Amino acid sequence: MSKAPFDNTWYHRKVAGSASKPCNICFKPTSxxxxxxxxxxxxxxxxxxxxxxxxxxxxxxxxxxxxxxxKKEEMDQEIEKVKKEYEEKQRLKKEKRKGKDKEKDKEAKSNEEEEDKKDEQAKDDKIKELTKSSDAASTEPAARIYHLNKSFYQMRLDKLRNAEIAKRNRERLQNPANFPSVPKDLP
Structure with a gap:
């Protein structure tokens, strides 16, 4: 058997919405x-x-x-979310402390520092937990390279071969040298 004109490797591409045409399988418009x-x-x-x-x-x-x-993008988004959450808590605590700052003593300030350390540790723990957890729900990624099943690939090869045969036949019909000449011995 002769070698196929192309391998069974297909790249997925998108075209403009105005250039959409019917799907080869179900005939619905697609881009x-x-x-x-x-x-x-x-x-x-x-x-x-x-x-x-x-x-x-x-x-x-x-x-x-x-x-x-x-997966990496999702993890980065989660880490950013935790960091923003932490920043917001710290901002709210500082605003609260400014109002109570005048009546505080040393003992209250040390308590606040301990709370800050605990919050910082909680943030770090959440980030570590997110980076370690690789069991996140995985969705099927939209790949860009595909391989058709045998039957669909063979249909594409057959369609290409039939198109080549039809082209060759059209060229033969347009060439007058391919037709027999008119007989000259007629009475």
């Missing part, structure tokens, strides 16, 4: 396109079909990188 790396073949496909295991699978390495990146 998502699967295209080969060498731009030999492309087709429009709905986002929902990309998560269908019967249609295609995301590239394992690329999916792992995307999952790791998303």
């Amino acid at each position: 998502s396109v699967l295209i080969t790396p060498n731009n030999k073949d492309f087709f429009y496909v709905c986002i929902g079909h990309l998560s269908d295991r019967g249609f295609c699978q995301p590239d394992a390495e690329e999916a792992a990188r995307t999952a790791e990146r998303m």
Whole structure:
């Protein structure tokens, strides 16, 4: 059997909303396109079909990188949230202390310092807990590289071959040298 014109590797791309066309599977309008790396073949496909295991699978390495990146972003957001929470508590405490500052004595000031240390420690503990917890709920990442299942890949190859055959046939029909000549021996 001859070598396929392209590998079973497809990149997911988005086109402008005005350039959307019907999905190749369900014929609903979509702006998502699967295209080969060498731009030999492309087709429009709905986002929902990309998560269908019967249609295609995301590239394992690329999916792992995307999952790791998303997990890191989520963790960074959580850490920022904890830090902002801590900053807000500290700001409120300082405002409260300014009002009571005149009637305080040394003992009250040392108590406040202890509270500040406890709050700081609580913040640090929350951040450590967030960084250690790697069991966060993982969502399926939107991969950019896919591999079609055998049957869908074969359909794409067949469609490309049929298009080449049709093109060759059109060229043959337009060339007058391919037709037989008129017989000259007729009475």
